[in-house]
Amino acid sequence: MNTVGLYIHIPFCKNKCFYCDFPSFSGKESLMVDYAKALSKEIDNSCQDKLISTIFIGGGTPTYLCIEGWKIIAESIKNLNFVSKDFEFTVEGNPNSFNEEQLEIFKTMGVNRISMGLQAVQEHHLKSIGRIHTIEDFKKSYIMLRENGFNNINVDLMFGLPNQTLAEWIESLEQVIELKPEHLSCYSLIIEEGTKFYNLYENESLILPNEDVERDMYAVTKDILKKNGYEQYEISNYAKKGFECKHNKIYWQLNNYVGCGSSSHSYINGIRYRNESNIEKYIGRMNESNTVVVEEFKNSEKDDIEEFMFLGLRLNDGIDIREFQHRFGVSIFDKYKDIIEKYVHMELLNLEENRLFLTSKGMEFSNQVMADFIL
Template structure:
């Protein structure tokens, strides 16, 4: 049964140099038509799977940039969502936002429409690095937006930060962390840069023109991140996420728990009734498919039991709590130790995993090489 709904808003006023998500420039796009199509897609899913929205805990507006929409467009989008999905018992209703786009009228529209969590794409407090990333906001935008959000009534605010950026020094990273933590927010996310295909950074990298920090420097940046978050009473509950008590990201935890969620919008991905699916990406083709009364699915894949086990391991190990022996066996009818004992024993011997009676989790040492550890569980029994 689906626990969450992800809704993709693919419009941006500025395309960032590192972003590989499905997105287009806002200008001259059929934005209003797209918003109405979101409602039609929700309706089509309900007709095919009437119970799919019965136990929804979270809704997440992602992109692109949801706050590229005007206040009136945001209001209309949220009206459509509330008309299709029961929202009275939601644990979390979140929206991504850019600091230089989230005006007071948009904040009010989000708040009135039921949104209770804002995630700001800050990335850095260094203007030189922001320019390299293709970001258009200033530090003043960040401070003003957070102040306005609090004034409107938002107390669950996250900011995203990035490290391992081209030309980034340790001094720049520590300065960004100090400025971020001075805001005293309940949640912070911090990600190392991944150079993805079909991005400006990828083209620069292929030409040898992207000056990335060394692996050792990036590891030092991650180490400093964990230490500073701990000093500010922010508990690390996932490799890249830190929160004060009661403020973990419920929606993202659905992904790490390997539970099901509905994906809505052009290029969105979903996981319903053992089927992982992806939607058509090009906006005009997405809209035409919806207008024809068809769900805009590009690809579907029925997840095998083997794939489910693998996903449970590499997603669950992202969480600090790790993966429970009991929960694994209850979910799949298979003992985790019977299936992965050799891999687990080896990783424990290398002090990359910690195993106890409850289950397994990454050690602090293991957090630095998480992707290498996750890969071990994709190599078969």
């Protein structure tokens, strides 16, 4: 039986944030129950013969899903085969979208980790990026989670926002740290095509912090979080000891995972699968033919090697060079000797005790380094 991480996609949001290019939609609430039924079928079909090591329910805004939808999904989760009883089980949500009834269902399902999107603590920034909650809403939801016994919480923050100053970014970090979440994800804003921000950017009506300020924001993040007991374990992720996200590590270590729901991707034994992304079509396909996969792609060995490299290098622990040899039957130096030597010499990569990893400086230039590992 394959051991896999299970990702479940909930594609509904109350409103679309201005920067977001995730496969999520507003105004489709009437489809929630039918979607949950189709999703539940897919979970039953895809996971019967798998051993589940982690679950991550993401979106979209999973906590926006109606209670009836959650009850349907809970029925499917109950029947899965788990590696162990206390496996990591995350649900993503946004401030203002949690309620007591839903949290009770989460507890019976075994959810033990909540990931909450916040992005910034200044009301004007929340508004200007299209978030529909206030900082007070966030604090109320956070307290509600703690009162309900959730003792593993991640908070998402974003830097490099339009007109954001370094001082404001520090204020966001410090206010969140006061609440003592176990985990923080700190991503920089990327302007993605198809978003409201993309159009504004194209029209030159979006003022973004310059590269130097962004670099400072990244650097202070590491410092401030370290001083407060959070270890960086991935380019954008920080955790208290023992609270690293196990599910995301499955992606970064190129291990097997199954994705259920519209737009989901799976990776099983070297084959990538992509699901139908249109919600209506997803429901229709599931009901009519029991299959929602619209693309199947066998990774070549070259694809696997490249992905193993640039995903693994995101982690502070980097890549285990023995694992490379074991997976691909060839030494990492046969493939990348010159590149490794070049970046070790430039002090962007380090090689120590069988591990190859980005140095602190290397993390800042990670895109440049990783691009060189494309064969």
